Amino acid sequence: PRKKEKLGVALVGLGYYSTDLLAPALQLTEHCELRGIVTGSPEKIPVWQAKYGIKDHNVYNYENMHKVADNDEIDVIYIVLPNALHKKYSVIAANAGKHVWCEKPMAVNAQECREIIEACKKNNVQLTIGYRMQHEPVTQKIISWAKQKPYGNIKTLYAEAGFYHGANDPTHWKINKELGGGAMFDMGVYPLNGVRYATGLEPLSVSAVIENSRPDVIATDETTLFNLEFPDGITAECKTTFAANINTLQVNADNGGYKLQPFQSYRGVAGITSDGKKLEAFKGNQQARQMDDDALAIINGKPPLVAGEEGLKDIKVVDAIFESARQGGKRIT
Ligand code: NDP
CATH class of the missing domain: 3.30.360.10 (Dihydrodipicolinate Reductase; domain 2)
Incomplete structure (x- = not known):
């Protein structure tokens, strides 16, 4: 298949970090761009769609986000949720066949970290932790x-x-x-x-x-x-x-x-x-640099700079x- 110019990223959890740092940084990145959102707050959807031109079919909530499996426009799911929810939604993203970027701390105990690593391995997707x-x-x-x-x-x-x-x-x-x-x-x-x-x-x-x-x-x-x-x-x-x-x-x-x-x-x-x-x-911009590094690793099939194992070690x-x-x-x- 033709190499994609830019990877499509979907942010999961539209709180402070997504809103103030990651979405603006995704306007500066060369190798990936903001294409999707996953949110439990319906009132945020029109705001994000208007600001970032996100298409209707790239908007998900926590109940239907597994359906991203059928969506070719989304390559990467970036988990930006409260820490105790990282594992659940990282695993859903991996099982949907999407590369997973997960914020720090990777999860709330080592067992959860191992489950994320396992799910990404099984689905042959990259996993990287947001240690910018x-x-x-x-x-x-x-x-x-x-x-x-x-x-x-x-x-x-x-x-x-x-x-x-x-x-x-x-x-x-x-x-x-x-x-x-x-x-x-x-x-x-x-x-x-x-x-x-x-x-x-x-x-x-x-x-x-x-x-x-x-x-x-x-x-x-x-x-x-x-x-x-x-x-x-x-x-x-x-x-x-x-x-x-x-x-x-x-x-x-x-x-x-x-x-x-x-x-x-x-x-x-x-x-x-x-x-x-x-x-x-x-x-x-630190976040743009991080996401471009991580996107390039996916595009070039190289290991990411900060793999899941690094999150697990901490x-x-x-x-x-x-x-x-x-x-x-x-x-x-
Ligand atoms: P916020 O509380 O501002 O945002 C979290 C978002 O998660 C909410 O806005 C909401 O989005 C969603 N959410 C889903 N379920 C819940 C729930 N039960 N309670 C609260 N929120 C929920 O947190 P931050 O953005 O500050 O942090 C998110 C993650 O990012 C954390 O893991 C944090 O450690 C990491 N982080 C990393 C930084 C870095 O420099 N690498 C800096 C700041 C944070 P919605 O309404 O769209 O569903």
Whole structure:
């Protein structure tokens, strides 16, 4: 068959990230474009159709989205739902024969991640996780430094990401356990993924504690402190929270180190090295770059940069973090 010029993407879940970031980014992409929507909110349909010219036959809801199997205009289904719904709708998308892009965190436990990977394998479709930082140029430099070691062997890392969640809406899914809320899933996967990509290593053990200063308003984990032991005696201290605006990834090596602050902001990552070199921020659109990378992988039949296994690796650690916290900070290997 003729190679398609651009892949057609359908966004599932038209909330903040789809509306404010992904749909605008899909106007900038070269290798894919916004062609479909899946939504449970009928009032959003005319707004999206008018804004993005989405055809009637490319509009779905959660009950009929499996019918996308018969729709050649849609190549990729991008899951942008509350975390606890990622598994269900990723599997539906895969079973419809569509490539799956799934937002971070991949799912709410390792078993769910494995089910998504399995469904994509079975249906011979690509699966990629929305870790946009791994597509971002400054971050990619940091990733390459794990091997190049410009400041010598890495010894310790510090990573933290969080924001002040006002909890104005007590029903919001991000502070609801059933829907996969909590700071660890929402922001904690960034420091976790960050110390993994900054070292290029997998942790051997983890210990964690969870603190909650507002149990009356935050019904999930509010602040999680976790530390990881990597091979070669490398250690990482990490923090995530809904109680403060924090965003740092620091790498300390034998002969200096480097720090990104912020390390996962949409508007660009900024960094400095111990010998005063500035790591200039990438000014382009991160989401467009991510989706073009992922579309090209599909078009060229190459493995994606951030495969499902990468999402699973983080969630396995998250499972261990929650287990450690339940056991009062016991080290889990
Ligand atoms: P929102 O709450 O803003 O949007 C989620 C959307 O999911 C809703 O608008 C709704 O869309 C749909 N939905 C379906 N069922 C439910 C339900 N039971 N409760 C609430 N919403 C439901 O969330 P975000 O857009 O902030 O986050 C969505 C996903 O994107 C999360 O996994 C999050 O981690 C990820 N994300 C990733 C970012 C990144 O930088 N990579 C940044 C921000 C978020 P509809 O009305 O159309 O059905």
